[in-house]
Amino acid sequence: MAKMTHLMVDLEAMGTNPNAPIVAIGAVFFDPATGDLGPDFYRVVTLKSEFQMGAKPNADTIYWWLTQSDAARRAITEGERLHIVDALSQLTEFVTDYSTESGLNRLQLWGNGASFDPVILRSAYARCNFPEFWKYWNDQDVRTIVALGRVIGFDPKRDHPFAGERHHALADAIHQAQYVSAIWQRLLAPHQDQLSASALHAVYAAGYNHGHLNTADGIAYQNDVESEFEHRALEVIAETGTLRETK
Ligand SMILES: [Mg+2]
Missing domain, CATH: 3.30.420.10 (Ribonuclease H-like superfamily/Ribonuclease H)
Structure with missing residues (x-):
C-alpha cells in the first residue's frame, strides 16, 4: 500500500x-x-x-x-x-x-x-x-x-x-x-469519474517518466502526451459507463 x-x-x-x-x-x-x-x-x-x-x-x-x-x-x-x-x-x-x-x-x-x-x-x-x-x-x-x-x-x-x-x-x-x-x-x-481519470493519468505519467512505457521513440513525457492520455482515459471511462448502463 x-x-x-x-x-x-x-x-x-x-x-x-x-x-x-x-x-x-x-x-x-x-x-x-x-x-x-x-x-x-x-x-x-x-x-x-x-x-x-x-x-x-x-x-x-x-x-x-x-x-x-x-x-x-x-x-x-x-x-x-x-x-x-x-x-x-x-x-x-x-x-x-x-x-x-x-x-x-x-x-x-x-x-x-x-x-x-x-x-x-x-x-x-x-x-x-x-x-x-x-x-x-x-x-x-x-x-x-x-x-x-x-x-x-x-x-x-x-x-x-x-x-x-x-x-x-x-x-x-x-x-x-x-x-x-x-x-x-x-x-x-x-466527482468519482474525474478522480478515476486523474488516477489513471498519474499511473501513466509515472510509467512514462520511469521509462516503462513507449520510450523507444525517445520522446520525453510532454504536454501533448499528457493531453493524449487524458483523451484515452476519458474514452475508457466512457466505455466503462456504457458497460455499466448495459448491465
Ligand atoms: Mg489540541
Missing part, C-alpha cells in the same frame, strides 16, 4: 502567537480519501525548555489552561516530558522513518488553523535551529475544510462528536484527521 502523505499535527501551546511555547505535540498520518489512519506520534514538552529557547507565552492562554479539565492539565504536567529540541528531533525522525524522500516533498502538513499549528511548529524548529521536515507550500488548514463542510451541510460538532480527551494533542489530531476525511469524501463523492 502506498504510504500516506497527509500528516495531521495538533499542538498544545501556552499562547496563540507564532513563537508560543509548545507543551505537547500530537501527530497522525492519514488518508483523507479513505479516512484510514497511519502511524501516530505524541510527546509532551517541558515549558522550561521552551523558555530557555526563547519562546514567549501569552497570559490569556495561560488563564484558558487553568479553566480546562483535570485530565487535560495533567496531560501536560505529569509523566515523561522532553526538552523541545529532543521532541522536535523525534518528530522529524518519526516522519522521515515513515516517508520516502519524494513523499517528504509532498507531505501535506495539516493544522487547525492557517495561523496556528504549522506556524507555531515552524517557529519552534527555527528557534531550535533545526531544519523543518515539510515544505511551506504544503501547509493545509483544517478550518477551511470545516467551512466547506458547513456549506454542504456537514458540521463536525454535530455530525462527528469528539471521542476521547479534549485538548490532548494526539486525541485532537486523530479527531481532526477523521472529520477532515469525512468532509473530503463528501466533497469528492460527486
Whole structure:
C-alpha cells in the first residue's frame, strides 16, 4: 500500500502567537480519501525548555489552561516530558522513518488553523535551529475544510462528536484527521469519474517518466502526451459507463 502523505499535527501551546511555547505535540498520518489512519506520534514538552529557547507565552492562554479539565492539565504536567529540541528531533525522525524522500516533498502538513499549528511548529524548529521536515507550500488548514463542510451541510460538532480527551494533542489530531476525511469524501463523492481519470493519468505519467512505457521513440513525457492520455482515459471511462448502463 502506498504510504500516506497527509500528516495531521495538533499542538498544545501556552499562547496563540507564532513563537508560543509548545507543551505537547500530537501527530497522525492519514488518508483523507479513505479516512484510514497511519502511524501516530505524541510527546509532551517541558515549558522550561521552551523558555530557555526563547519562546514567549501569552497570559490569556495561560488563564484558558487553568479553566480546562483535570485530565487535560495533567496531560501536560505529569509523566515523561522532553526538552523541545529532543521532541522536535523525534518528530522529524518519526516522519522521515515513515516517508520516502519524494513523499517528504509532498507531505501535506495539516493544522487547525492557517495561523496556528504549522506556524507555531515552524517557529519552534527555527528557534531550535533545526531544519523543518515539510515544505511551506504544503501547509493545509483544517478550518477551511470545516467551512466547506458547513456549506454542504456537514458540521463536525454535530455530525462527528469528539471521542476521547479534549485538548490532548494526539486525541485532537486523530479527531481532526477523521472529520477532515469525512468532509473530503463528501466533497469528492460527486466527482468519482474525474478522480478515476486523474488516477489513471498519474499511473501513466509515472510509467512514462520511469521509462516503462513507449520510450523507444525517445520522446520525453510532454504536454501533448499528457493531453493524449487524458483523451484515452476519458474514452475508457466512457466505455466503462456504457458497460455499466448495459448491465
Ligand atoms: Mg489540541
